[in-house]
Amino acid sequence: MNRNVTLHTHEAVTTAELAPAPYRPLLDTVEIAVLAGEREPRWHVSDLPDGLRVLHVDGDGEPVEIRLSLPLGDAAGYWHPKAGWQRTVVADWEGRATVSLVDGTAAGCLYDYQGATLLTFGAADPVPEVSLLWGVSEENDTYVVHLHLPASAGPQRLLFVPRRPSVATALGDLRRWYEAAMPSMPVPEAARLPLYCTWYAFNQRIEAPTVEKQAVLAADIGFGAMILDDGWQRYGSGRGYAGVGDWIPDEAKFPDFTGHVARVRETGLSYLAWVAPLLLGPRADCYRRWAPYAPRASRVPGAYVLDPRRPEVRAHLVDTCVRLVRDHGLDGLKVDFLNEAMVYAGDGRGDVGEALTLLLAELRAALEAVRPGLLLELRQPYVGPGMVAYGNMLRSFDCPADSVANRVRTLDTRMLAVGGAVHSDPLLWDTDAPVESAARQLIGTLHSVPQVSVRLDTLPEDHVAALRFWLATWRLLRPQLLDGTVEPGRPDDLYTLVSSERDGVNVTTVHTARPVPLRPASVSRTVLVNGTSEDRLVVEVVDSGATVEIEVRGPDGRMIEHHRTELTTGLHQLPVPRMGLGSIRNTA
Template sequence: MKESYPIKFAGMLKTSKTLIAFLITFMPLFAWCQTIQVGNLKVKVDGKDDNFKRSLSVTLIAPGVSELTISLKGTISGVPKPVVISFKQPSIDIQSYLTPHGTNASDASSLYDYEISRMIPVNYDAKTKFTSATMDQPSMTFFNTNSQNRLTIAASELIFPITFNAGENEQDGVGFDLKIGLFEYAKKPVEVYKVKMRFDTRDIHYNQAQRDLLTWWKDENQLRIANVPPKAHMPFYCTWYALKADGVNAKNVEDQARLAKQLGCETIIVDDGWQKAQDAKAGYCLYNGDWEIDKTRFTDFKGHVKKVQSMGMNYMLWVGPSMIGENSKIYEKLKDKMLYRAEWAKAWVADPRFPEVRKYLAERLINLMKETGIDGFKIDFMDLINTRYAGKNLAQGNGRDYESVEEATVKLLSEIYTGCLALNPEVLIEFRQFYTSPVMQQYANMFRAVDCPNDVMENRTRTLDTRNLNYQVIHADPLAWNENENVQAAALQLLHTMLSVPQVSTDLTKMNAEHLKMLTFLLKQWRTFNFALTRGEAFNYGPDSHYTWSETSTKDQTVVVAYQPTILSPRKLEKNALIVNGTHQDKLVLDLSKNFGTRTIMVYTCTGVLLRKEKINFNGLVKINVPGSGIIRVL
């Protein structure tokens, strides 16, 4: 049963109900600094604003879960001034945390500025994390080295910018100073506004706390999550690392598609290089915006698409609708409707607050799909459209029908998705980190890790970080490795991203025989267990170490993956199970608290060589000899 209680001022926590009622009646609820008890935390809400009255309330949702509601009521319509929510979390059995990756720098920067760090910094050196509709999710999770939740803090606001800052403070008892900022960036004027902060301190696996948070976001915002067609769950091939832009043409794409189908892939993503760009090397996005087929590379593009689809492959195209190149034909028409210039790309980032911009971009992509018969889009660079990059003092009005960049971006993506869905009810739309907010999950059915070629740890960490806060299917960054790589080391690229959909991106026409055997065998195993791998209930262990192992199960399948030498203690071992050795060691050790009985196992190398078949008892401490990058099938 939910329990609600009103604001309690510091020093008055034991005051009688009569006196509290008196204080609420006669003391100003828009006091600049208010303090309220949320569970065991003393939370301060600070910010001066003569135009808004501010009231607070706390609701106990369940033991260990509380909501702080902050309500604003304006005397006139206006943009609220910044509000800071702050509190100190005692440092008790907290060893690491998960946090949004972006910082609050006001200038545009590289996609690679979002480092993954599990270290909680000292408070005077803590970076402020920026979240919005197109930048991560407004939440932080603190946990211990046993992967148990200690605090998951989140905001209900998913569109407008919110900032998070956490740092360790040794004063007044060692703990973490947390600050959450509202209205620090430009936002549309309002007369009333309400936001909820969720505090979850339950002693449960952090994955469960995050799954419950995802449900809360969906319910609070009444989200309508995009449909995920079955083909989004099956292996993909992407041309990016294999062909780059220069190698994209009809023959090369068809050759890769044919070989990828034989491996078990069902969709090909044709990345940059398909569009008309007379001098693409002069600038990465110099011709973006027109999205016209390069007729020299594809003399009959529609026929080419049909040919690939006749192989049993779905066909997707890469686009970056946020970027308008200076050499594109549309640039002259839209050049006064841009947010800023992305110097690294020699292109401009379009301002979606102009209805002309949204109309052009949505119609161009919808018509491109209609004209070519493709099955969907890989939509890139949407995280470049946000208030952080555009600066705090955005011009408003002058033809713009939205005052919020984020709100207009959501409208644009909604129009693109709705139009494509009308053409194909099973349309495939892929977004990429960092625009993975739950609100974005209404307009895409696949979310991919940001570029991290040949980086096992990065790809593993990013896919697992994203999975528990996402209703949609998670895709790994395309897999690529040196053509002379040891086959066991090459296999790690796939094994460490098992709980996401693989996208192969090596040149299959040049692949050596051992690599081909490895991919064929492992993708077959992946397809066999793909339901558990992409839709099962997952528990990931060792997030403080960028993950040591994972398990995921459905009612009849279990997959256990070891990423680092560790002891595996799966909760389940269903009748059809797969145990993966994603390490260089030649053994796996399990410590089982439940007796799973005597089972038949088959031990394979990563290329599919059966080493032995035997019966073993899965009870207590179990050691199984299996080569590095090898697998164990359990029946």
């Protein structure tokens, strides 16, 4: 672990070892100290609508350190875009991250055991590389967050949200500021439809007839788009990336790639191809030409990374991607491994994030010129507010067959997603397992656009029925699931009770046995999704209650029960089976 504090000459294990700095009140119980070198720079705080505040720091061309400190209170956890599974309150010698345009965002939220926030902040400029440390100061019994921002020609700005009742509410305020400040890429209808991906189903063992067969089945089942993943390109066989860089179709697998793309699109599906434009492998035909521009090895096996700070590299990558879309009639690209550019971070030769903004802006403009309604998929960790202009499909990081990780990662992304549609990692399950296994994967990602990657032609009939049912249900509830007000609860609880609401319809997915709050008198319809291991749901009517119609369906969509009853204030048990659905309509 790197415990160096960049603005000080000695190595500090804890924040209490740093040279003291003058703290002042900032917001609620938060205090702040600002440093540039060994001095306190000019800074001030101004008010924004809805109670938000913005810190302005003039560092006079020097790096800036911002220290935040607040009482521990009843702190339960700390959320940030790169949290992963570390969501609890850690010591200040443990919390460390470096973020940039393509690797997280300089933002965070400390919250208590009731889920209410104690501190919420976000950098107004998400492009530069920022180092952060955070955690409990054991010596001072406080919680601290320190941000180290690089030198800037203009003022540094940091946004703060006052205390809110939940993390989602506070980050929603931050997200709305980003939405107003950063125009996003248009989101076509195809970006908001269920998507079939070839990766987990076939890995690199793909060829035109097989893919086209899946496309026909996918269109019939309810998908609206398809991604041809890794393996379509020349030298695209075997794990590793030693052959990438040419981005030319493998003629043995796709003898007529342009015709293949046309046949897939004739099914009604939009069609994207996978590409990792920054990677360059020594087996590629173009390797000798471009190797001088890729001096550092990638963290993925077999490849080197083209340096996006070189203008000739940016021009080459734009030309390559445009050729692929234009010549073959694709609807867009799945752009992978952009975060590998960070192998060049901190080498003193220019900011990587700034170079990537140039590359991605040029890429989008050039692609939109040849493909109106362009689809561009980005992936965690480069789905933050700074990427809103460069992609419209924001996908969860790889988590094959892990419904919990997919749920957590999609909801984490949604917290600060600006503009683009949040997508799940492609769903994978054991096709020999009971139908509940298939439904579990679909239920885990209901609050995002579902991607699926299983062989559709070998699915058992009940799995096909489940897939049809849940995709149709998702389409019906899309206004609530994608565009509604979402409340997933505390991040350290892993979002086990998620509620989305819009237009008087509430959708609640339940992933652990617990009483589920129900308001039948306050909404016209409630959809309860049972993602637990129990064949029932316990609900607590928290309003005056109502006469309702209850419809219960199993994991494959079969009707199990349909009746009318009175739901009065208090606890009730509903016979919704595991991986099933209950629909409750107010009959008034």
